[in-house]
Amino acid sequence: MEAHLLRKYFIMGSQNCDRDPIEILTEAVQAGITAFQFREKGPGSLAGLRKVVLGRQLREICYEYSIPFFVNDDLELAKVLGADGIHVGQDDRFAEEVRARFPDKIIGLSVSNSLELENSPLSAVDYLGAGPVFATGTKSDAKTPVGTKWISQIRKQHPNFPLVGIGGINTTNSNEVMEAGADGVAVISAITKAKDIQAAVRSL
Numbered sequence: 001m002e003a004h005l006l007r008k009y010f011i012m013g014s015q016n017c018d019r020d021p022i023e024i025l026t027e028a029v030q031a032g033i034t035a036f037q038f039r040e041k042g043p044g045s046l047a048g049l050r051k052v053v054l055g056r057q058l059r060e061i062c063y064e065y066s067i068p069f070f071v072n073d074d075l076e077l078a079k080v081l082g083a084d085g086i087h088v089g090q091d092d093r094f095a096e097e098v099r100a101r102f103p104d105k106i107i108g109l110s111v112s113n114s115l116e117l118e119n120s121p122l123s124a125v126d127y128l129g130a131g132p133v134f135a136t137g138t139k140s141d142a143k144t145p146v147g148t149k150w151i152s153q154i155r156k157q158h159p160n161f162p163l164v165g166i167g168g169i170n171t172t173n174s175n176e177v178m179e180a181g182a183d184g185v186a187v188i189s190a191i192t193k194a195k196d197i198q199a200a201v202r203s204l
């Protein structure tokens with residue numbers, strides 16, 4: 001994949017939103033996010049048909065603005081929505097299985113420590129999401145923050161592998177993540193909770 005697509009990677013599900021997710025995504029794409037992940041997961045999230053209906057609307061916005069649309073974990077949904085890519089975590093299906101089923105989609109994998117990284121099938125995935133870089137209140141089961149040092153280490157080990165930092169990243173600390181060698185920052189609350197999404201995305 002082209003690593004520059006990871007630069008401002010916005011992740012969201014309706015559970016992260018205090019107002020209409022469609023409005024939030026529209027503002028974010030107009031402000032210049034480079035990729036979007038639909039992550040309808042955790043307390044308060046939609047399921048079944050309501051999840052599909054929202055997903056379709058969000059997918060359409062990304063299509064209209066020509067930015068890649070990713071689905072978190074849900075392979076069936078990724079297929080139904082014609083997603084450009086799928087993001088899987090360590091607890092989700094093995095990345096190799098996802099690759100076998102979707103040879104042409106972009107596949108991202110979360111890593112939270114060196115052991116996970118060592119055991120990751122890098123040849124089966126297109127990019128890594130490393131984190132949480134900083135403490136985050138958005139994901140209740142987030143692991144211990146890895147800090148930007150670990151981002152630098154991964155970059156040293158894998159000089160050319162597309163890499164995005166995630167977790168607790170905001171307009172104030174995103175530059176540290178980029179300086180550590182990430183290709184981009186993946187954020188939820190820095191955008192969903194922003195008073196001015198245009199300004200937040202620009203600042204990221």
Ligand code: 3NM
Nearest residue numbers: 131132136138167168187188189
């Ligand atoms: N994954 P915020 S942290 C979805 O560490 C997610 O893998 C993480 O939300 C990981 O930008 C996280 O609001 C939540 O901190 C990111």
